[in-house]
Amino acid sequence: MTSTLTDSSPEQIRAACAAAAEAAPAWAAAPIARRAALLHSLAGVLQSARDALVALADEETHLGPVRLNGELDRTAFQLRGFADRLEAGAAQPVQDDPAVPGAPPAGRPRLTRVAVPIGPVAMFAASNFPFAFSVLGGDTASALAAGCTVVVKAHPGHPRLSRAVFELAAAAIAAQGLPAGVLQMVEGAGIPVGVALVRDPAIAAAAFTGSVRGGVALWREANARPRPIPFYGELGSINPVVALPAALAANGAALAGQLAGSIVLGCGQFCTSPGVVIVRGDEVSQTFVKQLAENLAAASPHAMLNAGIRAGFNAGVARLHGRAGVKSLVALPAREAAPGAHLVATDAASFLADEVLREEVFGPSCVVVTVRDAAETLQVLHAIEGTLTVTLWGADEDTADNRELVRAAQAISGRVLFAGVPTGVAVTAAQQHGGPWPSTTNALTTSVGYASMERFLRPVALQDAPAWLIESRGQA
Amino acid sequence: MTSTLTDSSPEQIRAACAAAAEAAPAWAAAPIARRAALLHSLAGVLQSARDALVALADEETHLGPVRLNGELDRTAFQLRGFADRLEAGAAQPVQDDPAVPGAPPAGRPRLTRVAVPIGPVAMFAASNFPFAFSVLGGDTASALAAGCTVVVKAHPGHPRLSRAVFELAAAAIAAQGLPAGVLQMVEGAGIPVGVALVRDPAIAAAAFTGSVRGGVALWREANARPRPIPFYGELGSINPVVALPAALAANGAALAGQLAGSIVLGCGQFCTSPGVVIVRGDEVSQTFVKQLAENLAAASPHAMLNAGIRAGFNAGVARLHGRAGVKSLVALPAREAAPGAHLVATDAASFLADEVLREEVFGPSCVVVTVRDAAETLQVLHAIEGTLTVTLWGADEDTADNRELVRAAQAISGRVLFAGVPTGVAVTAAQQHGGPWPSTTNALTTSVGYASMERFLRPVALQDAPAWLIESRGQA
Numbered sequence: 001m002t003s004t005l006t007d008s009s010p011e012q013i014r015a016a017c018a019a020a021a022e023a024a025p026a027w028a029a030a031p032i033a034r035r036a037a038l039l040h041s042l043a044g045v046l047q048s049a050r051d052a053l054v055a056l057a058d059e060e061t062h063l064g065p066v067r068l069n070g071e072l073d074r075t076a077f078q079l080r081g082f083a084d085r086l087e088a089g090a091a092q093p094v095q096d097d098p099a100v101p102g103a104p105p106a107g108r109p110r111l112t113r114v115a116v117p118i119g120p121v122a123m124f125a126a127s128n129f130p131f132a133f134s135v136l137g138g139d140t141a142s143a144l145a146a147g148c149t150v151v152v153k154a155h156p157g158h159p160r161l162s163r164a165v166f167e168l169a170a171a172a173i174a175a176q177g178l179p180a181g182v183l184q185m186v187e188g189a190g191i192p193v194g195v196a197l198v199r200d201p202a203i204a205a206a207a208f209t210g211s212v213r214g215g216v217a218l219w220r221e222a223n224a225r226p227r228p229i230p231f232y233g234e235l236g237s238i239n240p241v242v243a244l245p246a247a248l249a250a251n252g253a254a255l256a257g258q259l260a261g262s263i264v265l266g267c268g269q270f271c272t273s274p275g276v277v278i279v280r281g282d283e284v285s286q287t288f289v290k291q292l293a294e295n296l297a298a299a300s301p302h303a304m305l306n307a308g309i310r311a312g313f314n315a316g317v318a319r320l321h322g323r324a325g326v327k328s329l330v331a332l333p334a335r336e337a338a339p340g341a342h343l344v345a346t347d348a349a350s351f352l353a354d355e356v357l358r359e360e361v362f363g364p365s366c367v368v369v370t371v372r373d374a375a376e377t378l379q380v381l382h383a384i385e386g387t388l389t390v391t392l393w394g395a396d397e398d399t400a401d402n403r404e405l406v407r408a409a410q411a412i413s414g415r416v417l418f419a420g421v422p423t424g425v426a427v428t429a430a431q432q433h434g435g436p437w438p439s440t441t442n443a444l445t446t447s448v449g450y451a452s453m454e455r456f457l458r459p460v461a462l463q464d465a466p467a468w469l470i471e472s473r474g475q476a
Numbered sequence: 477m478t479s480t481l482t483d484s485s486p487e488q489i490r491a492a493c494a495a496a497a498e499a500a501p502a503w504a505a506a507p508i509a510r511r512a513a514l515l516h517s518l519a520g521v522l523q524s525a526r527d528a529l530v531a532l533a534d535e536e537t538h539l540g541p542v543r544l545n546g547e548l549d550r551t552a553f554q555l556r557g558f559a560d561r562l563e564a565g566a567a568q569p570v571q572d573d574p575a576v577p578g579a580p581p582a583g584r585p586r587l588t589r590v591a592v593p594i595g596p597v598a599m600f601a602a603s604n605f606p607f608a609f610s611v612l613g614g615d616t617a618s619a620l621a622a623g624c625t626v627v628v629k630a631h632p633g634h635p636r637l638s639r640a641v642f643e644l645a646a647a648a649i650a651a652q653g654l655p656a657g658v659l660q661m662v663e664g665a666g667i668p669v670g671v672a673l674v675r676d677p678a679i680a681a682a683a684f685t686g687s688v689r690g691g692v693a694l695w696r697e698a699n700a701r702p703r704p705i706p707f708y709g710e711l712g713s714i715n716p717v718v719a720l721p722a723a724l725a726a727n728g729a730a731l732a733g734q735l736a737g738s739i740v741l742g743c744g745q746f747c748t749s750p751g752v753v754i755v756r757g758d759e760v761s762q763t764f765v766k767q768l769a770e771n772l773a774a775a776s777p778h779a780m781l782n783a784g785i786r787a788g789f790n791a792g793v794a795r796l797h798g799r800a801g802v803k804s805l806v807a808l809p810a811r812e813a814a815p816g817a818h819l820v821a822t823d824a825a826s827f828l829a830d831e832v833l834r835e836e837v838f839g840p841s842c843v844v845v846t847v848r849d850a851a852e853t854l855q856v857l858h859a860i861e862g863t864l865t866v867t868l869w870g871a872d873e874d875t876a877d878n879r880e881l882v883r884a885a886q887a888i889s890g891r892v893l894f895a896g897v898p899t900g901v902a903v904t905a906a907q908q909h910g911g912p913w914p915s916t917t918n919a920l921t922t923s924v925g926y927a928s929m930e931r932f933l934r935p936v937a938l939q940d941a942p943a944w945l946i947e948s949r950g951q952a
Contacts, residue, residue, distance in 0.1 A: 025883060070580070077581035097906040104546070105553035105903060109896060113906035113927070116886045118920075223699055227861065227913045230920065385703065398944040406945060406952035407501065410592045410936050417939040420585060427581060430573040430589035432937035437703045443934050444594075444706065451589070451935070458919050459927070460886050461908035463893040468874040469882060476882035 008186040013196045016184035020120035020149040021202035023181025028117040028147040029475060030178075032092065035145060036083035038176055042136055043076035043083075045168040053164060057130045060158040062303035062337065063266060068131070075131040078138055078427045082145035085429070085450045091115065091146050091457065092473040099464075109464050114474025115457035117147035118230070119204025122197045124218070125155040125162065126209035127305050128269040134158070135165040135185065138427070138448055139207035139232075146456035148204070149182050153197055156189035157305055191217070198222050198231070205456060208233040209271070209447065212360075212438050219441045232455050233441035234434065236360040237388040238275035239422045242377060242405065245284050247394030252288040255393060260295030262421035264341055267301040268364035269309065272389055272422040275360055277368050278380055289345065289368050293329045296341040301364045303337035309362060310339060316361030317342040323357060325350025329368070339363055348376040352383050374401045381408040386436035386443070389415045389422040412436060414443060484662035489672045492660035496596035496625040497678035499657025504593040504623040505951060506654075508568065511621060512559035514652055518612055519552035519559075521644040529640060533606045536634040538779040538813065539742060544607070551607040554614055554903045558621035561905070561926045567591070567622050567933065568949040575940075585940050590950025591933035593623035594706070595680025598673045600694070601631040601638065602685035603781050604745045610634065611641040611661065614903070614924055615683035615708075622932035624680070625658050629673055632665035633782055667693070674698050674707070681932060684709040685747070685923065688836075688914050695917045708931050709917035710910065712836040713864040714751035715898045718853060718881065721760050723870030728764040731869060736771030738897035740817055743777040744840035745785065747915075748865055748898040751836055754845050754856055765821065765844050769805045772817040777840045779813035785838060786815060792837030793818040799833060801826025805844070815839055824852040828859050850877045857884040862912035862919070865891040865898040888912060890919060 008016070027035075046053065054068045061068075085091070095113035100106060121143040126133035133139070135152050143150045154162035166185045173182050186193060194214075198206055198221045206222055206229060208215050215233035222231035241259065248255065262274055277292070279285040304310040314334075321328050325346050332340020342365035351357050351369045371377045381390065390409035395402040396418060409416045414435035425433055431449025434440040440447070445455045462474055469476060484492070503511075522529065530544045537544075561567070571589035576582060597619040602609035609615070611628050619626045630638035642661045649658050662669060670690075674682055674697045682698055682705060684691050691709035698707035717735065724731065738750055753768070755761040780786040790810075797804050801822050808816020818841035827833050827845045847853045857866065866885035871878040872894060885892045890911035891901075901909055907925025910916040916923070921931045938950060945952060 029883075074581040095906040097902075097904040104900060105550040108902035108904060109893075111902060111904050111906040113908055119887075220699075223696075228917075229913075230918070396942040398942070403952040407505075410950070410952065411595075414935065415937040415939060416941070417585075418942060419940040424580060426573075426584035426587060428573040428584060428587050430571040430587040430937055432589055432935045434935075436934075437705075441704075442706070444930075446935065449937075454920075458912075459890065459908045459910075459922065461891040461906055461925075463891060464895040465892070466872040466874070466894060474886075476879040476886065 007188040007190060007193050010196055013186050013193065013200065016151050016186050017120065017197070017200040017202040019181035020151050020184050023179040024120050024149045026179065027149050027182050030147070032086050035147065036086045038173065038178065039079045039083040039141065039145060041172045041176060042169055043079040045172050046072055046076050046136060046165070049168055053161065056161045056164055057158060060161055061130050061305055063130070064302055067266060071129060071131045074427065075136060078132070079136065079141050081427055081450065082141045082453070085453070086145055090450060091453055092475065094473050096470070112462040112465055112470050112474065114460055114462060116460050116474065118456045118458050119148060120202050121148045121150050121456055122203045122206040123150050123152045124194060124206065124208040124210060125152060127155050127157040127309070128266065130158040130161050133209045135162050136169055138452060139209070140183070142452040143207070143456050144182070146453045148456045151184045151186060151197060151203065153194055154185055154187045159187060194218055195221050199225060203229060205230045206232065207447065207455065210235070212236040215441065216438070230455065231441055232445055232447060234271060234447045235438050235440060237271050237435065237439040238358065238360050238384060239272055239387055239389045239391070240276040240278055240381060240384055241274045241391040242278045242393065242395070243285065243288060244394030245280055245282055248288045249284045252284060253291055256288050256291035257295050258421055260292055260299055262423045263296060263366050264299040264301045264364040265423050267304050267339065269305055269362060270423050272425060274391065274422055275366055276384070277366060278377055279368060279370055281370050281372060289329070293343050296330045296343050297332065299341050299364070301338055301341060304339060304363065310337070313339055313361060313363035316363070317365050319356055320344050320361065320365065320367065323354055325354070326357070341365065343368065345370065348372065348380055351380055358384055374405070378404060378408045381412060384412055386439040387413045388433060388435045388439045389413055389417060391417040391422055414446070483664040483666060483669050486672055489662050489669065489676065492627050492662050493596065493673070493676040493678040495657035496627050496660050499655040500596050500625045502655065503625050503658050506623070508562050511623065512562045514649065514654065515555045515559040515617065515621060517648045517652060518645055519555040521648050522548055522552050522612060522641070525644055529637065532637045532640055533634060536637055537606050537781055539606070540778055543742060547605060547607045550903065551612060554608070555612065555617050557903055557926065558617045558929070561929070562621055566926060567929055568951065570949050572946070588938040588941055588946050588950065590936055590938060592936050592950065594932045594934050595624060596678050597624045597626050597932055598679045598682040599626050599628045600670060600682065600684040600686060601628060603631050603633040603785070604742065606634040606637050609685045611638050612645055614928060615685070616659070618928040619683070619932050620658070622929045624932045627660045627662060627673060627679070629670055630661055630663045635663060670694055671697050675701060679705060681706045682708065683923065683931065686711070688712045691917065692914070706931065707917055708921055708923060710747060710923045711914050711916060713747050713911065713915040714834065714836050714860060715748055715863055715865045715867070716752040716754055716857060716860055717750045717867040718754045718869065718871070719761065719764060720870030721756055721758055724764045725760045728760060729767055732764050732767035733771050734897055736768055736775055738899045739772065739842050740775040740777045740840040741899050743780050743815065745781055745838060746899050748901060750842060750867065750898055752843050752845060752860070754847055754853055757846050757848060765805070769819050772806045772819050773808065775817050775840070777814055777817060780815060780839065786813070789815055789837060789839035789841070792839070793841050795832055796820050796837065796841065796843065799826070799830055802833070817841065819844065821846065824848065824856055827856055834860055850880070854880060854884045857888060860888055862915040863889045864909060864911045864915045865889055865893060867893040867898055890922070
């Protein structure tokens with residue numbers, strides 16, 4: 001194993017996609033029990049190799065053993081969760097409309113709506129979740145559960161871990177007598193590997209977690225194909241937190257600690273990291289801002305994932321501190337590979353006038369926006385446009401103002417929190433991890449939670465189908 | 477009222493979109509009963525004005541009063557059907573995952589998945605369904621049902637009918653005390669009106685029924701916006717019919733008559749018109765082809781929608797008759813504005829080698845492909861790629877060949893029929909009117925049936941939401 005990455009050659013990429021295409025029909029037709037068995041087995045091999053994998057991951061990502069053990073467990077939990085959902089019928093929903101005798105429009109044939117796997121999925125691993133959004137992460141788990149074969153593009157940030165996980169997975173697949181084409185992997189640090197993967201005619205859909213720039217470029221490739229394919233990109237997000245005085249009066253000090261923890265968690269390298277906090281000008285709110293600054297000043301973020309992300313963070317916070325109408329509250333120096341936390345403050349007018357203040361800075365930094373009233377809060381939220389989450393503290397009562405706030409939050413995001421912090425995305429059936437552009441390329445889908453399977457299932461209506469086909473839920 | 481079309485000005489388009497945007501929050505928040513009442517009222521006004529509307533439609537489209545009365549009833553049925561689905565909760569689905577105490581990944585907050593209207597929808601009316609895919613057609617009905625306001629682009633093929641229907645709708649909307657922005661209409665024969673509509677920042681999604689060329693051009697516009705929007709295009713389709721000897725031996729003469737009727741229905745101007753028939757070389761199959769030709773030779777298609785479509789049809793059939801490996805079976809001359817039916821025959825090798833034979837010819841024409849065996853049938857189907865429907869006659873038994881045939885049909889289409897003909901698309905919950913590219917731009921969605929509402933509903937996860945918000949199904 002080498003720790004530097006060699007780009008897969010065009011021939012290797014073609015071969016990986018061809019293998020995935022060849023294995024696709026059999027995997028699509030595999031009984032649900034077989035799919036579930038593979039997912040359970042993949043969860044098992046991850047946990048069995050825990051110590052070696054976590055050590056490798058820590059070497060490559062600096063995320064620390066506590067977080068990485070938790071992430072590995074989450075990844076295994078997720079694989080098993082999809083298996084459970086499969087056994088509950090989630091990948092093979094059936095809507096059966098009986099025939100109605102007579103002339104149309106009321107009269108109709110029997111129609112049975114089923115779902116078929118979309119075909120081989122290209123899966124782009126993320127830098128910041130070496131387990132949960134990587135080789136055996138949520139995109140892979142949901143695609144396999146849906147009955148699709150997968151070609152993973154390993155992330156160059158953790159090549160050795162990616163290879164180790166892939167080898168375990170390949171062995172588990174072979175042990176179940178399944179073809180290697182069920183899961184393939186390619187590698188590449190540069191753009192050409194990803195482009196070749198998205199362009200390959202055998203690929204039927206792509207799932208991506210990463211930057212707006214990289215994701216949008218690949219989304220354009222997916223749309224430029226002779227036959228365009230769905231591209232599910234989970235991109236950037238600034239996750240505003242609206243902290244209303246009512247919540248801060250009751251619990252300000254604790255919330256300041258909680259929010260600071262969320263900002264520096266994983267060194268701020270989460271797509272759900274809170275990047276904007278919206279507060280009022282009253283004393284309780286400004287005390288909260290002071291407490292938030294104190295908590296951040298005392299925090300010790302760990303090292304960032306890599307030098308490129310750190311350079312991006314340094315440039316981002318330098319830009320923030322220099323903007324008009326911006327006051328620096330926290331600007332800690334870096335300590336070796338670990339950046340310091342940063343906090344700046346501004347008012348609504350400056351925030352609305354300056355789009356740099358609304359750009360995601362990937363890392364432990366946050367912008368406090370002080371607003372005069374509810375109307376300015378709405379203006380600030382609307383200016384943010386697409387984001388994965390909005391957090392509303394103190395909006396629990398059923399008032400006209402709160403309803404308007406909830407509507408504004410729903411309009412720009414895919415998840416609205418009324419307590420807690422946006423980092424930490426539970427894997428459940430109700431989860432929605434996907435908001436309006438540019439936080440994702442398709443806001444009607446999610447990349448976390450069991451509904452993520454729907455991205456890879458295409459509805460087909462069977463008209464007057466034979467009984468055997470309906471009994472097998474449309475799986476021929 | 478004039479019968480020639482004046483393009484809406486850029487100011488008019490902006491004003492229509494602005495009105496739709498202004499009315500959007502109130503319509504999104506309108507109680508389900510209010511939305512259902514509007515849909516019922518729109519169905520009622522259509523049927524009350526039946527005689528005048530059908531006469532106008534016949535003048536502008538030549539589709540004949542029988543078909544147009546049926547289509548009007550179908551459109552009213554569809555509006556009422558969406559109202560019924562609303563009352564059953566379809567526009568406000570809720571998935572509630574209770575909190576689980578403990579540490580993640582098993583421990584989690586309460587998550588409630590709800591759906592919010594996506595925002596103002598641009599709706600492009602089709603030429604060939606002046607009621608069912610026009611001002612108050614399925615796209616409008618599904619968007620209104622989802623809680624979205626709508627800006628219709630009237631089709632230039634039936635401007636007077638479009639205006640008449642729109643005026644009735646506007647009056648019904650006003651009578652219910654709703655703002656005019658709930659439904660707006662713009663007009664334009666040229667490309668600029670559609671482009672301006674898709675580009676308008678207030679528009680959140682677009683629905684289109686029409687040609688591949690027009691649809692793909694507008695889809696590209698939707699993707700080129702600073703904030704891209706979903707573009708649901710229902711484009712071209714050749715709807716292959718696989719007629720196996722078993723079915724033809726039992727029932728060949730009747731099926732030949734039925735298929736000929738489907739080919740000439742509406743003068744072949746349906747997106748589900750059968751454009752390819754795949755048969756074997758045996759005697760029973762070739763007798764069926766002869767009977768099909770006889771039926772077509774005796775058919776009298778009515779006039780086409782307009783001179784442009786007729787010119788396209790003439791060019792298309794001229795191309796077909798001239799291809800290598802193609803034999804002309806039926807080539808009836810036009811009678812005034814009514815084209816004659818056309819049928820050509822070829823073999824699998826010629827069909828696979830020549831993509832012209834796989835292109836949709838919009839009108840009463842069909843290509844018979846004689847294949848040697850099951851393997852060639854699969855090759856022919858795979859070459860067709862994306863289509864709305866595949867019809868399989870005689871594939872009812874559970875055999876390996878039939879399973880493979882069903883898989884091939886599912887791979888290229890959104891609806892697989894085991895009896896009957898593809899024309900006539902029932903409006904039900906199970907219906908799927910959308911297949912792989914290029915038959916639609918998003919094969920995971922449907923433009924007919926009650927699932928079409930899902931195109932305009934965006935999921936949002938509420939985390940630890942207050943009771944009042946969950947009780948109102950996430951509608952703030």
